[in-house]
Amino acid sequence: MSPVAHSHVLNLVAYEPGKPVEELAREMGLEPGQIVKLASNENPLGPSPKALEAMRHTLERSHFYPDGGAWALRNAIAEKLGLARDNVILGNGSNEIIEFLGHAYLSPGDEVVTAGHAFAVYSLMAQLFGAKTIEVPDPGYTHDLDAMLEAITPRTRQVFIANPNNPTGTMVGQKAIDRFMAKVPDHVVVVFDEAYHEFLDNAPDVLRYVRQDRNVVVMRTFSKIQGLANLRIGYGLAPARISAILQKTRQPFNANGIAQAGALAGLLDEEHMRLTKALTDEGRAFLQAAFTAMGLEFVPSVANFVLVRVGDGDAVFKALLKRGVIVRAMRSYKLHEWIRVSVGTMVQNRHFLNELQALQKGGILSGAAHAR
Numbered sequence: 001m002s003p004v005a006h007s008h009v010l011n012l013v014a015y016e017p018g019k020p021v022e023e024l025a026r027e028m029g030l031e032p033g034q035i036v037k038l039a040s041n042e043n044p045l046g047p048s049p050k051a052l053e054a055m056r057h058t059l060e061r062s063h064f065y066p067d068g069g070a071w072a073l074r075n076a077i078a079e080k081l082g083l084a085r086d087n088v089i090l091g092n093g094s095n096e097i098i099e100f101l102g103h104a105y106l107s108p109g110d111e112v113v114t115a116g117h118a119f120a121v122y123s124l125m126a127q128l129f130g131a132k133t134i135e136v137p138d139p140g141y142t143h144d145l146d147a148m149l150e151a152i153t154p155r156t157r158q159v160f161i162a163n164p165n166n167p168t169g170t171m172v173g174q175k176a177i178d179r180f181m182a183k184v185p186d187h188v189v190v191v192f193d194e195a196y197h198e199f200l201d202n203a204p205d206v207l208r209y210v211r212q213d214r215n216v217v218v219m220r221t222f223s224k225i226q227g228l229a230n231l232r233i234g235y236g237l238a239p240a241r242i243s244a245i246l247q248k249t250r251q252p253f254n255a256n257g258i259a260q261a262g263a264l265a266g267l268l269d270e271e272h273m274r275l276t277k278a279l280t281d282e283g284r285a286f287l288q289a290a291f292t293a294m295g296l297e298f299v300p301s302v303a304n305f306v307l308v309r310v311g312d313g314d315a316v317f318k319a320l321l322k323r324g325v326i327v328r329a330m331r332s333y334k335l336h337e338w339i340r341v342s343v344g345t346m347v348q349n350r351h352f353l354n355e356l357q358a359l360q361k362g363g364i365l366s367g368a369a370h371a372r
């Protein structure tokens, strides 16, 4: 007989990550080099060369525990953003900050408000703490902050605003945010997930609410534009009275020293970020223009991925796998007719499009044009 686990844990459907290159290579008998992975919004240029150098140096110090207070990296983040070190908390990926928020603020029966097609991890974490997720419809696949405000009850503890959101690629602007912040009640923590912030041309400023000592946590990550997803390092920015609470919930060495060193060097490598953003802008425009030419509906994106309607998302996902291209099926987001493709190098983008066009010729995308 097994010990009895919490019902909310038993009922949890675990997060389904993008398929790793090595796994598909094994299954298909392909070389990893023959596979194009456009499934997890990773940086196709790889890590910053400066980050790599810093990490190589730190490898030699692997026998030491990391700096648990992460003094150098937190200082550098604070300095870059005009905040104080006390405002910065590191996570084992920014996803870990979501877990800290659960430890700090969620009890069974509490409510967490998200958009209808929000990043899946918010509701998974809420469920782990026995809290209930209230999903607010997002017309045009964009967060409706007025409706999310209306959804707040006395039991609401957290509202998640992913800006831009994954998997939709849409963002909300400064006016809608300011209107929301003017009215949101004080018993709620507003969490701005800015994993793709550095890809934006007209990024709204929410750090002003950290400086104003409001009940906000802003999350950012080194996994996306910095190309350091493998290291698992991200951060939260919050008023000191909130980050001090979150600090209590983390394990002493949650951000390892190699990650801290890579992140610190990557943070300062403006050139690598500039190159990545330029490549992303070019690739996203290229993909979206091709979808238009193919008669496929897509959600215009401001991030490094695009949600495109292909008919039977699972079938197209599997057919692309057979052709050595990994994208993301969207069934778990209740978007059965869609796939999400990350922007790669131009060579990868063309490769993906060639395969997608071949599927269209083969009739596998035939549902798409009629699907709407």
Ligand SMILES: *Cc1c(COP(=O)(O)O)cnc(C)c1O
Residues within 6 Å of the ligand: 041, 092, 093, 094, 095, 096, 119, 162, 165, 166, 193, 195, 220, 221, 222, 223, 224, 229, 232, 233, 234
């Ligand atoms: C990729 C992503 C993150 C980053 O997660 P890490 O744990 O930092 O790798 C956070 N939020 C959203 C919406 C994302 O898409």
